Amino acid sequence: MRAADLITHSVPVLKKTDTGSFALQTMADHHLSQLPIVQSEKLLGLVREEDILNHHNNDAKLQEMKLKLLKPFIHDYEHIFEVLKVSSELKLKVIPVVDKDENYLGAITLEDLMNYFARDTDILEPGAIVVLEIAVGDYSLADIARIIEQESxxxxxxxxxxxxxxxxxxxxxxxxxxxxxxIIQSLQRHSYVVKDSYQEPEYFEDMKDRYDSLMDYLDV
Structure with a gap:
């Protein structure tokens, strides 16, 4: 999955000639605290709600405010894990996506990321969870998979x-x-440390509740 596959065009873009008040209202309308500023198809950066609110004159144009813009971005060909890394490290809810010439293509929201990992990676599918603690030198996913598959x-x-x-x-x-x-008994017989395990239906219902709560939070 590449970043290009998660691009949304529902995130509005700002111009440097827009006023701070207009930017704040646009953020409020779309439940976002960050928005990209784009000029002539080029990404100038991300403006944050808090930076505008801290400015003494919200009716000034963004280019007059001399705000310190964030300029994180992801190329459209990069893997979705890189999007997650940038979002986590910089605490972003909006991640701009550009092409190889750094033309702005759109954005990926934190909600898009959560939806992808929750719905497209089988996290919410029925099934139990097993957590193992393994010494780095002993790690072999092939061996673990073999043990689990022997238990059907x-x-x-x-x-x-x-x-x-x-x-x-x-x-x-x-x-x-x-x-x-x-499965747990078989893993333990092979000297694997089972740190935690979660079985249905308790785990499945808890995961659904947590996911729904997160989506509600992102929509505030």
């Missing part, structure tokens, strides 16, 4: 993270089955 199950989704010392991996596995007692 499949891995639908994988998320991996490392601890602060970079010595251990926390591997979260979304499976296509709800009964995972046999």
């Amino acid at each position: 199950a499949k891995i639908l989704c994988v998320f991996a993270g490392t601890d602060k010392e970079k010595t251990k991996i926390e591997l979260t596995l979304k499976l296509n089955v709800s009964d995972i007692q046999g």
